[in-house]
Amino acid sequence: MQQSTKALLRLRQMILGGELDVDERLSEPKLVERIAVSRTPIRVALVKLEHEGLIEALPSGGYKIRVFNKQDVFDAIELRGTLEGLAARRAAENRPTRRALAGLARALTELDDILSGETLSEDDFSRYMNANATFHDTLLDLAASPVMREALARTVALPFASPSAFVMAQAGLPESHQILHIAQYQHHRLYEAIEAGESSRAEDLAREHARLAKRNLEIVLEQDPAVPNLPGLQLIKDAGAF
Amino acid sequence: MQQSTKALLRLRQMILGGELDVDERLSEPKLVERIAVSRTPIRVALVKLEHEGLIEALPSGGYKIRVFNKQDVFDAIELRGTLEGLAARRAAENRPTRRALAGLARALTELDDILSGETLSEDDFSRYMNANATFHDTLLDLAASPVMREALARTVALPFASPSAFVMAQAGLPESHQILHIAQYQHHRLYEAIEAGESSRAEDLAREHARLAKRNLEIVLEQDPAVPNLPGLQLIKDAGAF
DNA sequence: TATCGATTATATGTATACAACTTGAATACC
DNA sequence: GGTATTCAAGTTGTATACATATAATCGATA
Numbered sequence: 001m002q003q004s005t006k007a008l009l010r011l012r013q014m015i016l017g018g019e020l021d022v023d024e025r026l027s028e029p030k031l032v033e034r035i036a037v038s039r040t041p042i043r044v045a046l047v048k049l050e051h052e053g054l055i056e057a058l059p060s061g062g063y064k065i066r067v068f069n070k071q072d073v074f075d076a077i078e079l080r081g082t083l084e085g086l087a088a089r090r091a092a093e094n095r096p097t098r099r100a101l102a103g104l105a106r107a108l109t110e111l112d113d114i115l116s117g118e119t120l121s122e123d124d125f126s127r128y129m130n131a132n133a134t135f136h137d138t139l140l141d142l143a144a145s146p147v148m149r150e151a152l153a154r155t156v157a158l159p160f161a162s163p164s165a166f167v168m169a170q171a172g173l174p175e176s177h178q179i180l181h182i183a184q185y186q187h188h189r190l191y192e193a194i195e196a197g198e199s200s201r202a203e204d205l206a207r208e209h210a211r212l213a214k215r216n217l218e219i220v221l222e223q224d225p226a227v228p229n230l231p232g233l234q235l236i237k238d239a240g241a242f
Numbered sequence: 243m244q245q246s247t248k249a250l251l252r253l254r255q256m257i258l259g260g261e262l263d264v265d266e267r268l269s270e271p272k273l274v275e276r277i278a279v280s281r282t283p284i285r286v287a288l289v290k291l292e293h294e295g296l297i298e299a300l301p302s303g304g305y306k307i308r309v310f311n312k313q314d315v316f317d318a319i320e321l322r323g324t325l326e327g328l329a330a331r332r333a334a335e336n337r338p339t340r341r342a343l344a345g346l347a348r349a350l351t352e353l354d355d356i357l358s359g360e361t362l363s364e365d366d367f368s369r370y371m372n373a374n375a376t377f378h379d380t381l382l383d384l385a386a387s388p389v390m391r392e393a394l395a396r397t398v399a400l401p402f403a404s405p406s407a408f409v410m411a412q413a414g415l416p417e418s419h420q421i422l423h424i425a426q427y428q429h430h431r432l433y434e435a436i437e438a439g440e441s442s443r444a445e446d447l448a449r450e451h452a453r454l455a456k457r458n459l460e461i462v463l464e465q466d467p468a469v470p471n472l473p474g475l476q477l478i479k480d481a482g483a484f
Numbered sequence: 485t486a487t488c489g490a491t492t493a494t495a496t497g498t499a500t501a502c503a504a505c506t507t508g509a510a511t512a513c514c
Numbered sequence: 515g516g517t518a519t520t521c522a523a524g525t526t527g528t529a530t531a532c533a534t535a536t537a538a539t540c541g542a543t544a
Contacts, residue, residue, distance in 0.1 A: 003498065028525070038499045047286055051293040053392060060506060061526050075389040079328065086324045147317040150295060154396055245528065270495070280529045302536060303496050
């Protein structure tokens, strides 16, 4: 693996995992020490992370970790919903063959399978997260648009904007089972709409589906102040004041 | 100015202006020679341009200029329309005060003024382009969402996705006057919708407004094969085969 | 003559050196 | 006592050196 890749992955992990002080300048020499890579690949990673939106350049040089307020988070989710809506509409307009839909159908069946039990184990949540990611990714494939794929990839670079962001966080919540079933209901309807070429319906469903993530976030944050296992939560300013 | 900024601006100019061979690896030593800056800031610029989508990394290292097909271009325009639609909807939902709307109204009036004459000079097209950019930018201000602003900024980084992309290109076309009037009609209706808080209408109008750029592109490219003054056109594969 | 292989040349990725600048602190000054 | 001011330590931005990997060239062989 390239050193710059190592630096990027590690730095992202450090930022999302809360290993670095927010509101402080990211000192390159200190990062050199912690990541064990020279300044050059670290600077490459910093440039990339700025474009991702996880850090921001300081006027006097260098970077600092970016913090978001709750409106930013909601906007990011709304933005994802809009882009997935566009992709879903395009997917429906493309009138995919049964063969092209097979991947999406498979993800759907796996999600059904995971949710079939009475209760969900920690492992089930993890499986759900993966299968959910696959579903969303396969949907994007059906849109068959590199431009849209990139736009969406850039959007979900913000940690809480990802379709799978809050799945793990709600493991253990009493409402979780029901929420996941609602999400899966929406997945099914989305599949139907795309299969039938109902493009407007597909777009609306994808949008509303993303808004479920908003509700998830609200529910998770209303819980115990003992903050849940949500990577990147410390990047949200006043997370306790939700 | 920083060397890396100089390198970024110059490189972007070289790519869009067709000063570099497409389908060839961007040789860093040669760029050093042409831009008169060391490899370090050039590499920074290359990383940024890759994120912008203007160049792509080669599997064996280095970068090459990215080429787009017509579907990519249409998708980029559709994407911009979708994002501007989201911004317009949000702007309408925000119920801006008359004072907040003043900037948008001013851009609208200036556009009216430019179009008031019987014919349009080269200079008028240039003025239109600027005022049009201001209108779209001010609209984005009204959405008051950094997340959306960034998403749109990343989208219009593709040269032909910008709201002003085809304005200059159509200077001299017989249809141009009419097209600009239609665009301005849409601007007015968009303003009305935002002022009245008609969010769905605002969204639809913004989307359809972007699709006018698609028609512009089609018209411009159906013209004389003597390719018009459209920066970045050589990045579109088979532009002649439209 | 065309294709494969070895060798040379060149480019990329990384580390490091250096200069200009920023930041923090200590001291002088009001 | 509080505010400038100067100085030092540290940091960033840039240039360059070096090792490894890639591309090109030339020659050999089928």
